[in-house]
Amino acid sequence: MITGSFISDYSILSYTALQLGQHLLLLPESEIVAVIEIEELMPTADGTDQAIGMLRFEDRFWRIYNLDSDFRPTPDADGERRHCALFEDSGQACGLLCDASSKISRNAITTNPIAACMHTSDLLFTAVGLWNGQLVCLTNAQRLSALLTRSDQDVAHG
Amino acid sequence: MAEAKAWLLPLDEQLMAAIGEYELTRFITDAQLYPVPGAPAHCKQVCVWQNQLLPVVDLLVWLHGTAPAADTRPIIAITAYHAPSDTLPHYGALALSAAPQQVLVDDDQACALPATPARWRRIAVSCFSQQHRPVPIIDLGTVFSDALLD
Numbered sequence: 001m002i003t004g005s006f007i008s009d010y011s012i013l014s015y016t017a018l019q020l021g022q023h024l025l026l027l028p029e030s031e032i033v034a035v036i037e038i039e040e041l042m043p044t045a046d047g048t049d050q051a052i053g054m055l056r057f058e059d060r061f062w063r064i065y066n067l068d069s070d071f072r073p074t075p076d077a078d079g080e081r082r083h084c085a086l087f088e089d090s091g092q093a094c095g096l097l098c099d100a101s102s103k104i105s106r107n108a109i110t111t112n113p114i115a116a117c118m119h120t121s122d123l124l125f126t127a128v129g130l131w132n133g134q135l136v137c138l139t140n141a142q143r144l145s146a147l148l149t150r151s152d153q154d155v156a157h158g
Numbered sequence: 159m160a161e162a163k164a165w166l167l168p169l170d171e172q173l174m175a176a177i178g179e180y181e182l183t184r185f186i187t188d189a190q191l192y193p194v195p196g197a198p199a200h201c202k203q204v205c206v207w208q209n210q211l212l213p214v215v216d217l218l219v220w221l222h223g224t225a226p227a228a229d230t231r232p233i234i235a236i237t238a239y240h241a242p243s244d245t246l247p248h249y250g251a252l253a254l255s256a257a258p259q260q261v262l263v264d265d266d267q268a269c270a271l272p273a274t275p276a277r278w279r280r281i282a283v284s285c286f287s288q289q290h291r292p293v294p295i296i297d298l299g300t301v302f303s304d305a306l307l308d
Contacts, residue, residue: 110209
């Protein structure tokens, strides 16, 4: 189940909504460093993880990932996705490809915690809501980073 | 001889489950369902009911361990149940193949659980025979808990 602190975290004033196909993934706006348009990605140094490439932004290298329609990391880059949301967690600099991004006020959505029967251990988000008739999924940089790290480790360990 | 009302919930042309009279809150034939990315196969959608997003459990998928059908099943039953740690009612939806039917059940109808699907044993609290077909009575608290996540 979702932790109460996440749902009732009134320090979150707005979310950055990342359009991923038919779904919207929401992260606290304060956790997004930037959303940039990308031209071309550099290959990763080792190529042994799920990152689809790297880019340089503000003198740092950011590992870039893509999610499939089930919000699971995929090594397949989607050529149509030209935007990238950059975020940090525990010193890791990562980016997530998306189709588009927008800002949503916290007051504009009513959220519900994910039901116990739906809450698998690797589910990226902890709450869902509706916004403009569309389902939105709420997560944060920590959960997203943890998902990407786990995925990298799964690939590294075969 | 004790009698009680129950609701028969058709899951497909062969399988039915039953719940208690007061556990069925509402039956909706044209529910708007929203797919949830990454959710387990038996619970891949939510519906809106009274400003809440409720999980929609497809028991047929879980019982058979199969992938959900490509098309959504917009017939749902909104059910109410109590979680062990909470006195307030909780709500969840079940995907159905047809409208629920209310029946009167008496003790003489008690029967053994069907051998298949074997997973009935994990969610059924008892079983009765209805028109020569076994109908497991399911525990909604278990159905909507994490107990079905294998």
